[in-house]
Amino acid sequence: MNWPRPPSALPAELLSRPPLGARITVAGLVILRQRPGTAKGVIFLTLEDETGVVNIIVWRAMYERFRRAVIAGRMLRVTGRLQRDHGVSHVIAEEIEDISQLLDRLLDPTLPQGPEIR
Template identity: 75%
Template structure:
């Protein structure tokens, strides 16, 4: 089966389907940002869509490149490699896009609300 390629986003409920190491794109609301002091600069994000949650690992170099999106984004699209460890699925971020402006469409009367 051919997996969605960017810019298409894979629903979080289907993250168990792609093979280990597959390049995937997920999108969702940021529900958690964690930067543990013991994590050597790694940031962990939790994104939520209507099908579930996606755990995102952001290494220090990627964080520096996409700092503004990681810090301020309410709705993010993340492209990266799928990693499975001890039954937990992570997306190791390569690219992070702040698509929070799409949330404004939800309250825009012109959008059909």
């Protein structure tokens, strides 16, 4: 039971710690969005943090609910259930938040740079 719990973000390197089905939160830069024609409306996102990458599965209903964040977000915080298949971890999205505004803080030295997403 030693991992950050929502709303704290779990670094990619710690995805092996929570048990299957655990509700976790991850955050990172969006490096890939895929919507294969054969996936029946499912969106696949890949987020990258300072420790690695996280695969996100967004079912159609969640996509409709969080469409703006999924389409336009440069940096996202995603809460969902952890799934592992053949050694690959995925987060099944339940909540998606666009936190791209935190990227702007990197350019402003007058703003605090503390760990807001953990």
